Amino acid sequence: MWRLGLSLLAAMVLLFFGYSTAKTVTYDFNVTWVTANPDGLTERKVIGVNNQWPLPIIEVEKGDQLVVNMHNGLGDKNASIHFHGMYQNGTNEMDGPIMVTQCPIPPGADFVYNFTVNQNGTYWYHCHADYCYPDGYRQALIVHDTESYFYDQYEEEFTVTMSDWYHELVEGIAPDFLSVYNPTGAEPIPQAFLFNDTLNSNIMVKPNTTYLIRLINIGAFVAQYFYIEDHTFTIVEIDGIYTEPTEADTLYLAIAQRYAILLTTKNTTDKNYPIVTVADSALLDGIPSDLKLNQTNWLQYNADADHPQAVMTVDDATQLNPFDDITLIPHDRMPLLPEPDYTLELSVNMENLGNGAGYALLNNISYTAAKVPTIFSVMSSGDLSTNSLVYGEFTHPLVLEHNDVVQVILNNNDGGSHPFHLHGHAFQVIDRAPAYGATFYDYADGDPVPYDEANHTAFPQYPARRDTFVLPPQGYFVIRFVADNPGVWMFHCHIDWHLSQGLGLLFIEAPTQMQERLNIPQNHYDVCKAGxxxxxxNAAANTEDYLDLKGQNKQVGWLPAGFTARGIVALVFSCVSAVVGIIFLVVYGLSDLKFKGEGADGAAETSEVAGKGAGKTTVAEASRESSNEEIK
Structure with a gap:
């Protein structure tokens, strides 16, 4: 009995100690436009916080309450914050994607994000509104953990972000991307690649010392390779999941992926060593002559020593041999989940739809947001919340039962890779083909190879877990997770261009439990009212009949049979050229009549008008304007 009493006392002490050390960490964010020139090539507007850019790193400890008081001071753009990798267990309304778990925050409005951080590791935050975070609205979020198994193995830690960078605002790039003039869906090529939002920087280190380095790809499009010349390191975390310590020398970080590594420095100060990041050029449709794919920053042992540029030892980045993340074993050795209760098989396709532009589809659905944020449809639909029809056809909603084991088979019919992110969960990665390294892009030139349930390699006993995983070109991956977190969770490609094309869907997880457990603050309703x-x-904003979707937002319709991307462009330009030609003939004919009727003065006037017109509108511009009017 006395032992039981001591145990209870100890438990109470630990519980009290845990509550007493947890704290509330508050950030006040006034989101504003500022100017920056991170690559030294072009000054441009970027989205800053409190009139500063880069944005502040959010830092908390496991168990803290994080409060972000956000004011949208942009003036001309909606905004939100998604805390990427945060499970938001019990606080689905704080997840951040607009028209999914909240309304867009309009200019001038305030919004409060408030949730408990019950996890640890390396994360980031970014805007989750249309075409937003590539303009600079993204930064690291670090959850420190004094109880990690490697906490006493390092002296100091650093955070490294890598990103692609555009010289033009996304709102200026986007119309030409999702356009009949870009039928292949070629993604806009960045003008630079940044390292901690700058170039040519140093990480200062001491000899014979171990450091924890957190790596995050906060870009919008391009994956990057990472290595440090003449150094190896030990992987201890991926996407917030501690791993068994695993030695590596090169990593591949797709958009939104994170690693934490332990690096022990050399016992010398004679040299400084290049930290090398290399853009995955296989993702680019072309490589401009002035685009520098390989960036050198430095592990600086000695400020007075030489800072050499990296020398690539291979002709192409795809020849690098990065560590294969699917082989990592979680430190908690969570076993393979049991056979699934629910299996979802999906195929990725990139297609031209009825307006001639290129779209992305999962099982022939291009994600299109509803008229009501889906979380509010759940909360207002009563007993119908378990009926997927409530959430619309084109949000691609999939209703999951509470605590189901879910298996997702994702087949790629596209020749490009796609880093898929699941909100609200980390998932087990149980199969994938092909592997990283030289074979990763081999499938791109052949036929798609889908997953075969009857013929696959044995699943790992302790599968790797993460929240963002790369779908190989024309290959597949298979993941599993437990639907133990009631909420509306997006599953989408994290290349921002692909999400804008519709490459995503919604899991409506345990909607009955959502209605019982969620308590959405009044502030969230106020923001919706302001907007x-x-x-x-339902998805069509119908409150009378939740099963009537008349008026719902729809994806663009299908092309008539027989049309191809090349045919679309040929047809459009043929039609536009014909119209321009007719207009030219009419104008020329009328001007000739005017000349004959008015003499030399009329000719001079007509010549002046024609000269102004020629300086104002080129054939290409006239074609574009004519086509845009037709699309409208």
């Missing part, structure tokens, strides 16, 4: 967005009804 004129309804907070009740």
């Amino acid at each position: 004129g967005i309804p907070t009740e009804g």
